[in-house]
Each structure stands twice: as C-alpha cells, then as structure tokens.
Amino acid sequence: MAAPIAHIFCALVYLQSPDCTIIEKKAFIVGTSFPDIRYVGHLKREQTHWLDLTIDDIKKEKNPFVAGMKFHSWVDETRERFVEKNNLYDCFTSSAINKTVLKFFEDTQLHKKVDWSEIIPYFDDIQKEEISFGVPIETINHWHKTLQEYFSREPTVEHIKITFEKMIPSGNNKTSLEKLYFWIKKKIKVYFLQKQLNYNFDQLENHDYAKQKIHYFYEHLDIFGKKGSNAH
Numbered sequence: 001m002a003a004p005i006a007h008i009f010c011a012l013v014y015l016q017s018p019d020c021t022i023i024e025k026k027a028f029i030v031g032t033s034f035p036d037i038r039y040v041g042h043l044k045r046e047q048t049h050w051l052d053l054t055i056d057d058i059k060k061e062k063n064p065f066v067a068g069m070k071f072h073s074w075v076d077e078t079r080e081r082f083v084e085k086n087n088l089y090d091c092f093t094s095s096a097i098n099k100t101v102l103k104f105f106e107d108t109q110l111h112k113k114v115d116w117s118e119i120i121p122y123f124d125d126i127q128k129e130e131i132s133f134g135v136p137i138e139t140i141n142h143w144h145k146t147l148q149e150y151f152s153r154e155p156t157v158e159h160i161k162i163t164f165e166k167m168i169p170s171g172n173n174k175t176s177l178e179k180l181y182f183w184i185k186k187k188i189k190v191y192f193l194q195k196q197l198n199y200n201f202d203q204l205e206n207h208d209y210a211k212q213k214i215h216y217f218y219e220h221l222d223i224f225g226k227k228g229s230n231a232h
Contacts, residue, residue, distance in 0.1 A: 001076045001099065004147055005107035005155065006218070007032050009114055010075045011068065013221050019055075024064040026122045031068025032075075033123075034130060037143045039167045041135040048133070049073045055225035065129040078224045082217050091210040092200040097193060101200045104160050106214055108201070116151050123148050142166070157197045165190045 002010065011032040014020055022028045035048035050057075050073040058074060061067040083089065089098045123144040130140050150163040168186045204210050217224075 001103060002079050003103040003107045004033060004036070004150055005110050005114070006079075006103065007036075007072055007075060008119060008151070009110045009218060010221055011071060012114065013218075014058075014071060014225075017222055019059065021059065022064050022067060027064040027127060027129075028068040028071070029119060029122050030127050031065035031129070032072045033068075033147060034065070034127075035069055035072045036167075037130075037133075037135060037140070040143055040146075041133070041139050043133065043135070049076070051077070053077070063129070065127050074225075079217065082213075082224070086213050088210055088213060091207050092203040095196050095200075097196055100164075100193065101196050102204075104155065104164075104197065105201055105204045106218070107155050107160075109211070109214055110218060111151075111154050114151075120148050120151050157194060157201060160197060161190055161194045164193055 008029065011029055015022055015025055015028065037043070038045060038048050048069065050070055053070055053074045055074065058067050058070050061070055083102065088102060092098075092101065095101070126137065126140050126144070131137065146163060146166045150159070153159060155163075165186065168189060
C-alpha cells in the first residue's frame with residue numbers, strides 16, 4: 001500500500017495520461033486521498049477500498065471523486081505486486097512494520113516531484129462524497145489538515161512520526177481508563193515507528209537496487225495499467 005504523497009503523485013501521472021477523461025481534477029485528487037481516512041475514521045478497509053480493479057474500471061466511473069478512490073485501490077494493489085515481485089521488503093532489516101517503512105521512504109523520494117502549492121488548497125473544503133461515508137465532519141477536517149501539514153514540507157523521520165501519530169485513533173468517546181490505554185498504545189507504536197524509520201531509511205538511502213526499483217515503478221506507472229503488462 002502506498003503512502004499519501006505517492007498516491008498524489010500517481011494520481012497526477014494518471015491525470016496527465018492521454019487516456020484519462022477526468023475533468024474535475026480536485027475531486028479526483030481528494031478522492032484518491034480519501035480511502036485512508038479509515039485510520040482516523042474507524043472504518044474497515046473494505047468500506048473504502050476495492051479489490052481487483054483495472055484501469056478500465058476507473059475510466060468507466062462517472063463520479064470523479066469515486067474514480068479517485070478506485071484509483072487509490074488500483075495503485076495499492078499494483079504497487080504491492082511490484083514490491084513483492086522485486087523482493088523490496090528484503091532490502092532492509094525485517095520488522096513488523098516493513099510495509100509502513102517502505103511506503104514512507106517512497107514518499108521521501110517523490111515529494112519534490114509534486115507542485116504542492118497547487119495540491120494543498122484542494123483540501124481546504126470537504127467534498128459531499130466524504131460526508132456520505134458517515135465520518136464526522138470534524139474527523140474529515142482533521143484528516144484534511146493532517147494531509148496538508150504532511151504535504152507542506154519534505155518528509156523527514158520526525159515529520160513522518162508526527163503525521164503517523166495523528167493518523168492513529170485517539171480513543172475518543174471512551175472511558176478514562178480506555179483513553180489511557182489508547183494513549184499508551186499510540187506512544188508505543190510511534191516510538192517503534194521512529195526507531196525503525198531512523199535505522200531503515202539509512203539502509204534504503206544507500207541501497208541502489210531498492211531506489212532504482214522504486215523510481216522505476218513510479219516513473220513507468222502507465223505501463224502497469226496496460227492489459228497483459230509484464231513490467232517489473
């Protein structure tokens with residue numbers, strides 16, 4: 001699964017492709033960023049993600065926001081197949097959060113390739129489709145603000161840690177004891193993430209094969225959308 005910056009980058013690549021018929025760019029971009037609101041919105045993955053989609057499925061979708069959501073799912077699955085096929089999880093020290101480490105490292109490689117002065121304002125307001133999922137407006141606003149802050153600067157380990165912490169449910173509407181449990185659990189997760197990012201980012205930064213494969217995937221995204229593609 002890709003991280004927030006990678007999803008934006010991929011969406012922009014798709015929007016510039018000759019076969020794309022999306023006109024409402026903002027709705028598509030916000031839509032492609034929406035599925036992972038599940039982390040803070042207490043939604044199950046299957047509520048915001050589809051399985052086994054093709055680029056044709058996205059082309060057929062009339063609603064640009066939903067098309068963006070579907071594109072998010074396509075990117076997640078296509079990227080995961082590529083990562084596993086090329087053994088990219090073996091390029092750094094194994095841990096319980098390998099997938100999180102790699103996807104955020106990819107964001108560090110892609111951030112400078114996007115004009116964020118155009119993208120960040122897209123999240124100033126809420127799309128009507130976001131409300132239809134039953135997520136409270138304050139949670140949607142929190143999600144938008146978290147993304148805007150994350151997009152606003154080149155991601156460092158500290159910046160990623162802060163963003164990751166904001167994406168973990170806080171345990172609102174729980175008893176005091178339950179809130180304490182959620183707080184402790186969150187701090188443990190964040191501490192472990194920061195430790196793994198610090199150690200593994202250094203390995204990945206100096207791993208030519210891993211970086212070459214990462215850039216190949218994102219720079220040749222159009223190849224993976226073609227039927228029968230053997231791109232690797």
